[in-house]
Amino acid sequence: MKKKILVTGGTGYIGSHTTVELINSGYEVIIVDDLSNSELSVLDGIEKITGIKPGFVKFDLCDRERLMQFFEDEKNITAIIHFAASKSVGESVQKPLKYYRNNLVSLINLIEGMQQHNVTRMVFSSSCTVYGQPDTLPVSENAPVKPAASPYGNTKQISEEMLQDVLSSDEILHCISLRYFNPIGAHPTGWIGEHPMGKPENLVPYVTQTAIGLRSHLRVFGIDYHTPDGSAIRDYLHVVDLAKAHVAAINRMLEGKQKDNYEVFNLGTGKGYSVLEIIHTFEEATGVKVKYVITDRRPGDVEKVWADTTKANRELGWYAKSSLAEALVSAWKWEQYYRKNYRKP
DSSP, rough: OOEEEEETTTSHHHHHHHHHHHHHHEEEEEEEEOOSSSSSSSHHHHHHHSHHHHHHHHOOTTTTHHHHHHHHOOOOEEEEEEOOOOOHHHHHHHHHHHHHIIIIIIIHHHHHHHHTOOOOOOEEEEEEGGGOOOOOBBBBBTSOOOOOSHHHHHHHHHHHHHHHHHHHHHHTTTTEEEEEEEOOOOOTTTOOOOOOSSOSSSSSHHHHHHHHTTSSSSEOOOOOOOSTTOEEEEEEEEEEHHHHHHHHHHHHHTTTSSSEEEEEESSSSSEEEEEHHHHEEEHHHOOOOOEEEEEETTOOOOSSSBBBBHIIIIIIIIOOOHHHHHHHHHHHHHHHHHHHTTOOO
């Protein structure tokens, strides 16, 4: 019998790509998602790629009663990958209570459900935002957690603290927190990718939407940072590489290779690229020009950050293999497919 993995937020951007990699690795997947920031058509894309449509149940994890009923109905869950959360830095500054409610209440409910229904393994979707603006680069897992630059970042910090406290008191539970840097790109088929509801908050979807004519121009938030070209620098990681790291984390837990019942890994490429470098690389890789304007810095953004991936390379046996150009070309392929098949510019 295949081992069953619950993927919360599995119709979302990272969740859908992780579902593909789990299925390709021989796991059975059931998804829980409220579709607040994703679309049901993603399941068709997953099936088109893998030949298998994952199980799907629609509800909000903040609905504790519904979640407990779900655990009663699904008796054979081996492990959980928890993606479901609100994730826009900018929106979190404007709507902090939405982020504290969605991101923290859902996790509390999920942990209680695990404890009551003997599910002992979780991979948690965390973020490099917990480091704030690091003192030294590249940033390793030993870097101090800084005061959060946004409510979103704070929910990730609080979630990790919550998990550590619970796992200290309950040694049966095991968790791996994966601290992502900046996921970009799409599946190489172009059949699933990032499709934010409304105006994008992340850079690459804004680049591709501008390139296809949906947006008149792209805004570059700040060009007065202490970086070579003045724009902010991030570690941009191909989403398929990121998805494979989740499979590696699941395997590590199920094979009993964890050194502690709570572990943390940074996931990135180990190299930083500026916003302007992303734009210019996209133009070079696709041959499509992107109009952009310079505007003020955005509240909650840090100046520069990229990962030290030594621990993930060593312990998970995981490496980011895709180039920046490959990631951007895949994002453009997805954008064209999506507009042709689902939404017109």
